[in-house]
Amino acid sequence: SRGGDFDNRDVLSKILTLRAERAELLGFANHAEFILANQTAQTVDVVNRRLAELAAPAVVNVRREANDLQAMIESEGADFQLAAWDWDFYAEKLRSERFDFDANQLRPYFELENVLQRGVFYAAERLFGIHFEERDDLPVYQEDVRVFEVIDVGGTTLGMFIADFYARPSKRGGAWMNSYVSQSELMGTQPVVANHLNITAPPAGEPTLLTFDEVTTMFHEFGHALHGLFSAVKFPYFSGTSVPRDFVEYPSQVNEIWAIWPEVLENYAVHYESGEAMPRTLLEKVVSSQTFNQGFATTEYLAASIVDQALHQLTVDEVPAADLIMAFEEQALGAAGIQVDEVPPRYRATYFSHIAGGYSASYYSYIWSEVLDADTAEWFYDNGGLQRENGDRFRRSLLSQGGSKDAMSLYRSFRGRDAQILPLLERRGLN
Ligand SMILES: [Zn+2]
Structure with missing residues (x-):
């Protein structure tokens, strides 16, 4: 200039x-x-x-x-x-x-398999009653990629989740969700969705120990995956994450709240060798440093x-x-x-x-979805948190609808009112 x-x-x-x-x-x-x-x-x-x-x-x-x-x-x-x-x-x-803490002190408590099974999947199981079965029998495009069949409440197959977590030279940077097959009643398709991350693979025989940012990213991307998996719409055009730009980050940001939800955190943040829980003081520092x-x-x-x-x-x-x-x-x-x-x-x-x-x-869309997400986190706090009833309500009124209805009316049907900004101000320490 x-x-x-x-x-x-x-x-x-x-x-x-x-x-x-x-x-x-x-x-x-x-x-x-x-x-x-x-x-x-x-x-x-x-x-x-x-x-x-x-x-x-x-x-x-x-x-x-x-x-x-x-x-x-x-x-x-x-x-x-x-x-x-x-x-x-x-x-x-x-x-x-x-x-006063060193980020490396945290990593032994964030072992990838613990975070995935006892954190990300665990939160989804508690909230939505779904579960995950690994399918070693299916072919994959890359050796370290894993496939999970997602089983719905009644025992029927909901879709497939592809976990492609490790960095490799041919992979684009960053973290994202992809929908390879979108759910559609018209086309009779069930969702096949993937989370692509760029976690550095450890040396052979060593565990994958994550940073807190990587843990948060896993929960975030899985929120997009759930949006795709729970889709129950007629037309593929409206399936899953096919929503306006200022709304698409909302479900994924909501899923991040489970990363620091006490019941979930205590379940997955255990030392990979000793199995001991992460010390309380360390945990509190991590959470309070966020504001x-x-x-x-x-x-x-x-x-x-x-x-x-x-x-x-x-x-x-x-x-x-x-x-x-x-x-x-x-x-x-x-x-x-x-x-x-x-x-x-x-x-x-x-x-x-x-x-x-x-x-x-x-x-503006980043903070627009964060207002919705903080307001939703407050709703979960006020209504007993990690419970099937709450998860089912979120799934039924919002996640399953994709882009088939006006996003704000979906929000209102879930929340019972329009979003308010106070929860965001509190979260960012701005109140
Ligand atoms: Zn996202």
Whole structure:
């Protein structure tokens, strides 16, 4: 954005203009309205309101965090004001001071087979009454891939689950769920779904010991798998995870809550050699360290989401020319009350690849699904947690419906009301 060879301001201004033109040709007021019409949120007003109600508490919290970091700077005898480039350094120092544990201490308690069978599968068995039978007799495309037949409550086969957990040179990075056969009554198909992870394989004969992040990822991806497995719709177009982008992460994020649910955690977090339970104090540190630095994370994320919306809620005439793009961004952040000098947006408009690609006017969707997920976690807490009755309700009213009905009405039928933001604020320590 400073006039060098890779200055993107002109490109961005052109992209915004073309998108605004297309939206107008299609009868929409702007690009965001066009995109959101097919999302769960549906209108720009709803998205703007959600971002605004989260911005205020996030800023309050980030100010508190900034004060803590400033105090740390001063306690070391330094004499300068905290700036954006100091944040990571001092936040890491404060993190290790407050939550004094080494991530490697945890790994012996997170052995892959324990996490899968006594954690991920166990939670699903308790909630939904299903169970898993490994099928060694079926051919696989890769030696270390495993196949499980998923048996429903009445003993019938629900579908197949493929566990492809280990990294290999030919595999794409990251973690994801794939649906190889989608459930459909019309086509008479049952689901075949897979979780693909990138866990480093241990040396021969050694156990696979996971990090806490990898454990959480296993639960997350299995949440997508359940969405595919429980699908009970007529048309393949609406099967399983075929839902709007701002809804698809919701069931998988809900499944993450079981990773730290006491009954589940106690069941799988046992030492792989001695079988001893993970020490209570270590467990508590893991859980409480999750709200650390959340003011920062929430603020930088919301700032980027607000810029994304502001840039895409413009008519053709309103799109700023290249030399006014950066000023427009500052003005949008100021108007939203989220202009914090020490915490710039996670991405500035000129290097925000999400919005140049498929996430234009959609960057809000991460926190949108997290609001639903935290509100759902609260429902499970209030209603006795890990019980068949609760699992069945979630399966019947939501997971089984795929994209066949309006997502928010599915949510209401499960929750009994619209989602509220307080549970998310509590989870992120922002209340
Ligand atoms: Zn996901």
